[in-house]
Amino acid sequence: MEYTITLPENQKPISLQELFTEEWLLPKKMRHLLRIQKGVLLDGKVADFQQVVTTGTQITLTLNEADYPYQPLALGDARKVRVLFEDEHLIVVDKPAGIKTHPNESTENNTMANHLAAYLAPKKTRPYVVHRLDTDTSGVLLFAKTPLALSLISRLLEEKQIYRRYQAIVTGNLTHSQTITKKIGRSRHDRRKRVIDENRGQTAITHVEVHHHSLKESQVYCQLETGRTHQIRVHLAAIGHPIVGDVLYNPQIKQAKRLMLHAYQMTLVHPFSKEVIEIVTESGLWN
Template identity: 65%
Template sequence: MEYAITLPVNQKEMTIRELLEKEWLVPRKVRHFLRVRKNVRKNGAPVMFHEHCQAGDTITLTIEEDDYTYQEVALGDKNKIVVLYEDEHLIVVNKAYGVKTHPNQAQETDTLLNDLAAYLAPKKQRPYVVHRLDKETSGAILFAKNPLVLPILGRLLEQKNIYRQYQAVVSGHLAHAVTITKKIGRDRHDRRKRIIDERNGQTAITHVTVHHAGRKSQVYCQLETGRTHQIRVHLKSIGHPIVGDPLYGTQKAPRLMLHASQMHLEHPFSKEKIVVTATPGLWE
């Protein structure tokens, strides 16, 4: 695998070692292989790790197939993939309601990851999970297309540098914006569910704004954290469960009325601003 990356205009001058370790988060083992094999080039010429690089330089890495591990998945149906954004390093797709993000058993072939593997196979690329959406949730979801970019996307997510907006339809009249900061933990009585647990739970922050208030209210939710079922548990905790939620709601609907409508991120290598919108949404 060969990756040629041109450093963006705002790239600080640093050594190749600093770039690989601190900026690109290349694992120590892979950095060792790159160094001893002399598999790093700057502007086409071999480069030593102590040498400097700067904006405009093209850094080329040659990585062997077995330097990174990959969990093979069965190929699904490539025709089910709806691409919202794609380049050589990452892809954002529009997940349908009722589809699992990834398989839990080797024999599963009908998850989004299976379908994406089939879509990428002709390009000799593979999908890597960055984050997940519940099976019942639709909308924008991000995958890495190579192991080099995966840890950088993970860091962006962890540092809250990937903006994710959701649409939801909730029970009852929610008249004003609210930020919910209740901690979330596991339900000891039902392993499928999460509960508000201020003593032992994990920090969770959800910002809710109102699009339309009525007997059922249309709201936007922005996540600062990514806990399992976070939006669903938080909205239920303030008395406005999501319509059609089989675990936390009561009002019947053909589906869970939760949709990942927008995603904003800065490209890990080019620093380009990427904005995607997953349509159709729940109301627009």
């Protein structure tokens, strides 16, 4: 697998080692393999990691496919893919509610990853899952198109450098914006569920901004600072305002036709071009 990347106009002079470690955030194992396999070329020659690169430098990276195993995906339906952004490294799609992000069994072919595999097959490219949306959540979903991009984007996600904003419609009159910091852990009684667990749970931070409120329902924006399973759903239920249509965390209420949670916006700095990419869905819960 060979990739050629041209450094952007705003690239300051820097050694390859610093570029890989400090800016691209390449994992130690990947850097080690690139070094011992002589997998980095500058102007067609094997590069020394202390060489300085700058604006316009072309870097060719070769990854051994055996070092980055790929789980084959059954091809789904390419017509179900709605692309919001795509280049040679990344692809962002608008996931409908009711479709899983990826399969759990090799025989499945009706997840977003399967449909994207079908869409990318003519380009001889594969989708790599970066993050997930719950089956019943719609909206912005990011995939990498190479193991190199996957590594970089995953690190950006870990470093909390990808901004994600959701729309939700919740039950009741939520009158003020707030930040929820309740820790989240697994339920002991239902393997599907997560619960507030301040003793053994993981840190979880959700910023909630009220867009509109009324006695019966309120419209809110939620920004994730962490990415725990069911985080927004658990946090909103914990403050007494569960999401409309959430059969798991508020089964007593009259249900809507779907879970009213939508990944509305994503903003990130492209790992190679350094451009700020802002993706906003045309669809939404109230726009």
